[in-house]
Amino acid sequence: PPAHSRRDWIGPPDKHSNLRPVIFYVPPEESALERRLREARQEAQASNQRFWARHNRAFRQEKEEFIYSRLKAKGLEMRDESGQKATLNAEEMADFYKDFLSKNFKKHLQYNRDWYKQNFRITFLMGQVALVRALRWLRRRKKNVEQ
Amino acid sequence: GLFVWRLRNTGARQIPCRLVRLYHVASYRLITFQYFNFLKRMYVTQCNKDLSQRAKPKSDSIVSAFHELQQLDQEKKVVHKISSVSPVHQSWSEMSSRNELREMKSAAETEDSVIAGGAESKEDRQWKEMKLRLDDLPGILARLSKIKLTALVVSTASAGFAMAPVPFELTCFLLASLGTGLASCAANSINQFFEVPFDSNMNRTKNRPLVRGQISPLLAVCFAASCGIPGIALLTLGVNPLTGALGAFNIFLYTCCYTPLKRMSIANTWVGAVVGAIPPVMGWTAATGSLDAGALLLGGILYSWQFPHFNALSWGLREDYSRGGYCMMSVTHPGLCRRVALRHCLALIGLSTVAPVLNITTWTFPVISLPINLYISYLGFRFYRDADRSSSRKLFFCSLWHLPMLLLVMFTCKKSVLEKEDKGELRGGSHEMAMEIRLP
Numbered sequence: 001p002p003a004h005s006r007r008d009w010i011g012p013p014d015k016h017s018n019l020r021p022v023i024f025y026v027p028p029e030e031s032a033l034e035r036r037l038r039e040a041r042q043e044a045q046a047s048n049q050r051f052w053a054r055h056n057r058a059f060r061q062e063k064e065e066f067i068y069s070r071l072k073a074k075g076l077e078m079r080d081e082s083g084q085k086a087t088l089n090a091e092e093m094a095d096f097y098k099d100f101l102s103k104n105f106k107k108h109l110q111y112n113r114d115w116y117k118q119n120f121r122i123t124f125l126m127g128q129v130a131l132v133r134a135l136r137w138l139r140r141r142k143k144n145v146e147q
Numbered sequence: 148g149l150f151v152w153r154l155r156n157t158g159a160r161q162i163p164c165r166l167v168r169l170y171h172v173a174s175y176r177l178i179t180f181q182y183f184n185f186l187k188r189m190y191v192t193q194c195n196k197d198l199s200q201r202a203k204p205k206s207d208s209i210v211s212a213f214h215e216l217q218q219l220d221q222e223k224k225v226v227h228k229i230s231s232v233s234p235v236h237q238s239w240s241e242m243s244s245r246n247e248l249r250e251m252k253s254a255a256e257t258e259d260s261v262i263a264g265g266a267e268s269k270e271d272r273q274w275k276e277m278k279l280r281l282d283d284l285p286g287i288l289a290r291l292s293k294i295k296l297t298a299l300v301v302s303t304a305s306a307g308f309a310m311a312p313v314p315f316e317l318t319c320f321l322l323a324s325l326g327t328g329l330a331s332c333a334a335n336s337i338n339q340f341f342e343v344p345f346d347s348n349m350n351r352t353k354n355r356p357l358v359r360g361q362i363s364p365l366l367a368v369c370f371a372a373s374c375g376i377p378g379i380a381l382l383t384l385g386v387n388p389l390t391g392a393l394g395a396f397n398i399f400l401y402t403c404c405y406t407p408l409k410r411m412s413i414a415n416t417w418v419g420a421v422v423g424a425i426p427p428v429m430g431w432t433a434a435t436g437s438l439d440a441g442a443l444l445l446g447g448i449l450y451s452w453q454f455p456h457f458n459a460l461s462w463g464l465r466e467d468y469s470r471g472g473y474c475m476m477s478v479t480h481p482g483l484c485r486r487v488a489l490r491h492c493l494a495l496i497g498l499s500t501v502a503p504v505l506n507i508t509t510w511t512f513p514v515i516s517l518p519i520n521l522y523i524s525y526l527g528f529r530f531y532r533d534a535d536r537s538s539s540r541k542l543f544f545c546s547l548w549h550l551p552m553l554l555l556v557m558f559t560c561k562k563s564v565l566e567k568e569d570k571g572e573l574r575g576g577s578h579e580m581a582m583e584i585r586l587p
Contacts, residue, residue, distance in 0.1 A: 001276070005276065007277055009275065009276055009277060010277050010359070010360035011274045011275075013353065017348075018347045018348045019347050020359065022277070023274075052347075052348065090535075090536055091534070093466065094465060094478075097468070097478050098469070098478050100469050100470070101468070101474070102479065104472060109410075109411065112407070116341070116407075119340070119343070119364065122364065123340075123368060126363060126364065127365055
């Protein structure tokens with residue numbers, strides 16, 4: 001994002017976590033409230049990024065391992081004669097999906113709780129910041145009118 | 148029949164792309180496929196640089212996916228009305244292509260199906276300023292409120308209104324529709340507000356406004372409040388308190404029960420089916436002011452219909468569900484998934500037979516609807532027995548036309564308690580239910 005920009009910028013989805021990173025603009029006259037908001041958003045972004053990157057990596061890895069072990073059991077190689085990667089069909093993968101979901105169930109429950117808390121907190125702070133800004137703007141207008 | 152698809156080429160990797168949205172700049176090309184001859188792998192052709200806005204006439208029936216994975220993050224219920232044949236095909240293709248793209252993804256079995264953005268348009272790869280542009284706002288809000296799904300929900304509510312055995316009142320009808328639409332917008336917005344990181348990880352939903360940062364969460368909540376509160380107020384004060392209460396309850400059920408439950412237990416599917424069943428009940432209570440057997444029957448029909456529809460759809464999306472952490476029957480209890488789908492197909496036959504008993508329709512209704520109900524039950528049985536992609540797809544596609552047809556037949560077999568003039572008024576008054584066929 002350009003150096004002179006006075007706004008936040010959002011980027012393309014991350015390769016591992018599929019989340020879009022945000023670069024936050026720090027205004028020189030940032031109030032304490034605004035700083036709390038920005039820090040909350042940065043923290044949430046970092047922790048979400050960590051979670052999903054790790055989670056998706058684990059998924060891909062375990063999926064590979066599963067395919068490998070199943071192919072081995074069937075007596076096939078990972079790549080066939082033409083060099084194409086061998087895959088299992090959906091029904092065979094179903095066991096893996098079920099397994100993966102149940103293995104990560106508790107992890108997801110915990111993440112859900114954290115995510116909801118983050119989301120509410122950030123939105124509430126946004127509301128407060130917006131309110132303060134609106135009041136400030138109104139006060140400025142009143143002063144202009146009086147002058 | 149022919150389906151018209153929009154797919155995008157991604158160069159070397161032939162990953163089917165998502166459907167182009169109305170305001171989005173994208174490149175695509177139309178491809179036509181034979182309906183019942185789907186190959187396992189769909190091949191995409193090149194794209195051209197055309198930008199065309201697809202204007203859909205409002206009277207078109209569109210079927211939306213249940214559970215957008217939104218998973219399918221799950222979107223919601225499907226509702227539909229058919230007004231004529233060709234728009235139906237086109238709308239089926241839209242709908243099904245959206246679903247199909249997801250299905251195709253799992254069918255293609257690419258390991259990298261989780262790569263978001265991938266070969267999307269250049270714009271997607273760039274860094275964007277997080278600034279709200281006013282001229283983009285209508286499009287953003289339309290996507291936030293899932294406007295197409297809302298339109299379908301409103302049409303099921305109007306179906307409920309139309310089936311009620313009372314004289315048709317236009318103002319009441321319009322107020323009820325508007326109130327239901329606003330309530331649906333509010334519920335959908337809150338749903339998207341809750342599901343941002345999950346939506347980012349699912350192909351179907353990764354282009355939603357909150358995911359892309361086009362709108363702030365605060366604005367999304369304000370929008371939801373500014374739709375929901377007037378919507379419910381309109382229903383309570385302008386129609387009747389019962390309808391308002393149902394509307395408020397439905398919003399609560401969808402946002403606070405269904406959405407979190409999706410990640411906790413498979414019971415979400417049943418809750419979601421209730422959410423889909425309530426709009427026609429609301430339409431009925433708007434017309435009559437009371438919750439009687441007819442309302443419950445109509446709700447029951449929609450409730451039962453959700454299962455073959457959603458369970459068949461979710462069969463092809465197991466990978467995304469598993470990775471996204473969604474608890475769906477198709478992943479955790481596949482046998483149950485198919486049993487429930489079949490059970491509810493059969494229930495539809497039963498419910499259709501109850502309709503004349505409750506004096507909602509004549510006895511011609513169960514007779515005429517029997518073929519389509521039997522057909523969907525047959526596909527449900529095939530799905531139960533074969534448990535593969537092709538049977539799930541067949542069942543899903545059948546459900547797309549089954550419901551509009553059933554509602555249409557129901558309406559034509561409606562027991563005319565009142566004079567014929569009311570029937571005529573009904574037909575003229577509701578553009579969403581354009582009747583192309585003659586009454587028997």
